[in-house]
Amino acid sequence: MEARTLRMHEDLLRALEKPAERRSWAMAIDLDKCIGCHACEVACVAENALPPGVTYRKVFEVEDGEYPNVRRLFMPTNCQQCDDPPCVAGLPEDAYTKRPDGVLVFHYDRIRGKDLYRKISRQCPYTAVYHDDGRFFTEQTPARAPYEERPTFDYGEARHRTGEEPTVLDAVRKCHFCVHRLDAGLLPACVTTCVGGAMYFGDANDPDSLVNSVLRTRKAMRLYEEEGTRPRVWYLTGTLAAVETCRSCHG
Numbered sequence: 001m002e003a004r005t006l007r008m009h010e011d012l013l014r015a016l017e018k019p020a021e022r023r024s025w026a027m028a029i030d031l032d033k034c035i036g037c038h039a040c041e042v043a044c045v046a047e048n049a050l051p052p053g054v055t056y057r058k059v060f061e062v063e064d065g066e067y068p069n070v071r072r073l074f075m076p077t078n079c080q081q082c083d084d085p086p087c088v089a090g091l092p093e094d095a096y097t098k099r100p101d102g103v104l105v106f107h108y109d110r111i112r113g114k115d116l117y118r119k120i121s122r123q124c125p126y127t128a129v130y131h132d133d134g135r136f137f138t139e140q141t142p143a144r145a146p147y148e149e150r151p152t153f154d155y156g157e158a159r160h161r162t163g164e165e166p167t168v169l170d171a172v173r174k175c176h177f178c179v180h181r182l183d184a185g186l187l188p189a190c191v192t193t194c195v196g197g198a199m200y201f202g203d204a205n206d207p208d209s210l211v212n213s214v215l216r217t218r219k220a221m222r223l224y225e226e227e228g229t230r231p232r233v234w235y236l237t238g239t240l241a242a243v244e245t246c247r248s249c250h251g
Contacts (some may be wrong), residue, residue, distance in 0.1 A: 005061035005187070008201055008210050009187060009208075010111050011202040011210055012186075012187060012202065013185055013217035014187065014209075015203035015205075018203075020099070020114075021207060022101040023223060024205040024232075025102050025182070026202065026215075026233075027191075027200065027211070027234070028199075028200040028201075028218075028233075029076050029200075029209050029236065030198040030238070031073055031074070031075065031198070031236060031237060032073075032187065032236070032238035033197055034059070034074040034076055034196055035198075036074035037195045038059050040190035040194055041059055041190075044056050044175070044189055047153060047178060048153075048178075049150055049152040049161070049188075051132060051135055051237075053130065053132075056079070056174060057076065057190050059076045062075050069215070076198070077127065078233070079128040079129070079174040079176070080229065080232060081104050081106065081175075081177060081231065081233070083098075083229075084229055084230050085121050085124075086124065086227055087120045087123045087124055087128075090119070090123075090162075091120075092110060094107065094108075094160075095111050101113075101231050102234055104176075106171070106173065106174060106175075108172075111171060112170045112242040114133075117130075119174045125229070126224070127242050129174045130172070131171060131172055131173070132169055132173055139146075148161070152227070153180040155179055156180045161186040187201070194223050194224070212250070215234055219237050220235060220236050221235055238247060
C-alpha cells in the first residue's frame, strides 16, 4: 500500500477509537496532482452501485488563467458535507441528519421525487445532488446485469433498486464520504483509487492526521465559504490563478 494511503488508513483507525462526537471527517483535494483519469468517478459508481444519471463524484476539466498564460486543470467535485448546508433549507427536520462526525445524511424515505430534487438542487451551490429516476444501464438489453441488482449501502443500510424495500428509487442522492466504509475502518473508495495521489482524507480533530498536516502547510480554499456553508472539503490551490476557476464547476 502506498505510504500516503497507509498513513491515512492509520489515521482513520485512530479516529475510530474515539467517540463519534470527537471525530470530524474532512477531505482535501490537490488540484495540481489530479491527472483527470476519472478513477475516482468509476470507483464511486462501482462502490455505490450507482445507476445512469447518478454520479456522486465528477471530475470536470476547466481552464485557468488568461492568454497567453492559460492552462487546463481537472476539478473533482462531490458533496461538501457542509456544517450549515443550504440544500436542506425548508425540508422537514426528519428528512436529514447531521452525524456527529460531520456527514450530512439524507433519509431516502423522506427525500423523494423530482420536485423535491429540483428544490434541493437549486439550493445546493456545489452541483452535488442527483435524482434516482429508476433507470438501469442494461434496460434495453435481454437481461439485467447482476451488478445492477445488488444493493447499495449508502449510510450503512442495504437499499435496493429492484422494488424490494428499503429502496433508493425516486430518492435524492449524494456523496456521503462512503460512511459505510469509514465505519468499517476503510477509506472512501475515491481516495483509495486516486492514481495521482491528489486525495487526502481524515479526522480534522486529530492534529497528527495527514489531512491536517497538508492543510497546515499548503495554500487551500473552500468554495462559497463566504456564504456561511462551512464545507468540509478543501481544495489545495497551488498555482491556481483564481478561485473563479474552481467555482466554474459548481452552481
